[in-house]
Amino acid sequence: MNYSAASIANLALGRIGARGDITDLNENTPNAKKVLNVWDAIFQEVLSERDWKFAKTRQQLALSTVTPLYTYKHAWALPTDFLRFVRPRRRQAGSNWAWMWGPEGTGWYDRNDPPFWPAGHDYKVETLTAGWDTSVTPPIPWGSGTTPPTPFPTGKYVLTNYGGWQAPAAITYIQLITDYTQLMPGFVNCLAYRLAAEIGVAITEDKQKGQSMHELYRDSLNSAEAQNETMDYERDEAGSESWERAGRYASYGYGRGGW
Secondary structure, X not given: OOXXXXXXXXXXXXXXXXXXXXXXXXXXXXXXHHHHHHHHHHHHHHHHHOOOHHHEEEEEOEEOOEEOOOOOOEEEEOOOOEEEXXXXXXXXXXXXXXXXXXXXXXXXXXXXOOOEEOOOOOEEEEEEOOOEEOOOOOOEEOOOOOOOOOXXXXXXXXXXXXXXXXXXXXXXXEEOOOOHHHOOHHHHHHHHHHHHHHHHHHHHOOHHHHHHHHHHXXXXXXXXXXXXXXXXXXOOOOOOHHHHOOOOOOOOOOXXXXX
């Protein structure tokens, strides 16, 4: 769909009874200015609200030469479009069909998407501004009065004890979408209601209208969840294998519909 920030804003404005459409969020009109003031915050809030499939992606991480001062041994730089980790899907293993050989080559692992791969390692997200420079020997701590040989950018990192000895770390996460043509209709409906709730009082001076829009927003999230689930394309993405095989096989290797 050819959605744009302006078209979504006009949906929100229409729902609170505001007069006149806008053509661009940066135009010099009162309604456009009110929408622009809250757009980024509201867009990211709704994008983080659910595990939207259109915003779900996987990416390998780069091991940083900045390492934590204590507790964790390694830091992996997060992509700039990172919003939050995606929770793993819970699913019955059922059989070996649900298991695949991992990129590490060290054993079997569940094919459910882990937020941080390889699974089984503790991790947390922090913004690092100080650490040890591992590119020199011995490592030079920040704040020691010694200038590091290279500058280290401030950014968000995954802190963990996994150092990539078998393969680079990878994450499954919700990314900040900038191409609005990727948006799902159900998400757009949710975003319009949430935006209407945020700007409703400022434009209409009616507190009740803002509250009603927020209630409709919560309801729309539930409706959009069903649409979001229909975007599954992996076999048995959300169900168990026993359900998938129900009525198709009498047994494994015996009877009607065997191997």
